[in-house]
Amino acid sequence: MDTEGATSSHRCSSTDNNVAAQPTNDLDAATSASYGNDVSCNHKQSTAASPAPPSCICSAANLLRIDKYHSGLHVDIHRGLFSTNKLGSSDDGNNWYQQLLTNVRWHRVKYKSNRFQKDCETPCWTAFYGGRSEYRPYTPVPAWFQPLVDQVTSHLGNGAVFNTFLLRLYFDGNDEIAWHTDGRKFLGEEPTIASLSFGCKATFQLRRMNNVWPCADGSKSTEGCVDINTPVESFVLNDGDLLVMRGKTQKHWHHRVPKEKGRRARLNINFRYVMPGLDAESGQRTYYKYMVYGDCPMDSQPRSWTFDEILAKRGGMMNFVQRGIKRKSAEVGVKKVDGQSAEVPTEVRNLKKSIHHADSDTEQYLTSEQSIDPEVFMSLPIEIQRELVSEWRSQQTTQSTIIPNGLNARKKESDRSTPNAGNNTKPSFRKGTLDSFFAKKG
Helix, strand or coil: CCCCCCCCCCCCCCCCCCCCCCCCCCCCCCEEEECHHHCCCCCCCCCCCCCCCCECCCCHHHEEEEEECCCCEEEEEECCCCCHHHHCCCCCCCCHHHHHHHHCCEECCEEEECCCCEEEECCCEEEEEECCCCCCCCECCCCCCHHHHHHHHHHHCECCCCCEEEEEEECCCCCCEEEECCCCHHHCCCCCEEEEEEECCEEEEEEEECCCCCCCCCCCCCCCCECCCCCCEEEEECCCCEEEECCCHHHHEEEEECCCCCCCCEEEEEEECCCCCHHHHHHHHHHHHHHHHCCCCCCCCCCCECHHHHHHHHHCHHHCHHHHHHHHHHHHCCCEECCEECCCCHHHHHHHHHHHCCCHHHHHHHHHCCCCCHHHHHCCCHHHHHHHHHHHHHHHHHHHHCCCHHHHHHHHHHHHCCCCCCCCCCCCCCCCHHHHHHHCCC
C-alpha cells in the first residue's frame, strides 16, 4: 500500500513474500480459510448485479482465503504472485515497479470539503486511468499499463473484469489513506476490488462497521458506527501481493493504510469495474475529482509530478538545489565578492521575511544549510519541513558532541584562518540532507 539507501526510488527487498499473512484474531466458526493444498479457488457465485467474483488460477501455497459469513468479510491474499522477479523478463526488462515510477505522473489533490467545511489535501499521491469511455472526464488506459491489467485479469480467471484503475503512491511513512469503504452503487451490490502492491511492505487494516457510511451530519464522530465487538483485522502486504476484497466486504467493513514510521516508497493499484447506469457518470466524475483534478476545472491540465520530481520536493532536495541556486543567481545577476552577495534581490528579501517568521529551528536550518533552496523548502508540506529540520538538528547535536581529536584539531586550524571564526555560530552542514535523512531510517 527499494533498496535501503540514499534514494527511495529502488525497491524494498522482502524476506517474507511467500508467507501467508495472519489476521490479528482467530478465525471464527463461521470462517472458511484455506492454506496450502487445502485451498479451493472456486468462489461462491454472487447473485448480485455486479460481475461475478473471479475463479482464480492460484498457486495454492501462496493463497490466503478468508470467508467470514457471519461478519461479511471475504478477502483473498495472493502472496508475491506479481513481484518483479516473477513478472520481470530478462529479455525486455519488464520491471513493473520501475515502469510505474517512470511513467506515472502523480497528483496531490487539493479540494474544499463540503462535509468538513475546510480545505483538504489527499494524504498520498494519486493517479487515475479508465472508467467508462462514454463519460467525461476519461483518461484511456495507457498502452504500457494494459499488459499489467491483462496479467491480473488472467491470474484471477473467469469473472474478473476491470475498467477503472486508481493508483496511489505512499512516498514514505507520512503518507496514508484513512478509513473508508470502496462500496458505490455504480460498482454493483457486491463488487470485487483487487489491490496490487509494489515496493515496500505496508500494513493493511479492516474494521467492521455497524454503518459503513458514518457521520452523515458532517461530524467527526464515528460513535455507534464502528462495531467495537469485532477485532480489527490487520495484514502486512509485501511487494507483489495481490489482495482481493469480494462479496459483502464493502457493505460491512472499512479499510485503511495507516502511517508507519520508516516506511519507504510503496505503490498500490486498485482495480475496479464501473457499471453503466445513472450513477456511473457522476461516480466517474467524482473519482477524477478526488484523484486528479480537485477543485481545478476538469477541462484544465492539473499540476502533476513524476516520482523523481516528488523525490526532489519531499526527500531529495539535495539532488537539485545546487542547480537551483546557480540558476537563481544567474537570473538575478548577483555578483559575489569574497563569498558575500553584493546585492540582495527583492524576491530574496521577501523570502527572508517568511523565514524570519518561521520557528527558530527552521530559521537556523535555512541560514546554516547553504545548499538548501529556501523557496523549495518553504513550499514543502509542513510535516516534511519539520522532519527535515528535526533530522538536521539531530545531526548537529551528534556532530557537536562526537568529534574525533584529529577533526577537532583541523577545525581549530580552520577557525583560525576563517573570518568571524570567533563568533558562536554553529557548524554548517552542507552534506546532502537526503543521505542522512534516509540513513537514519534504514
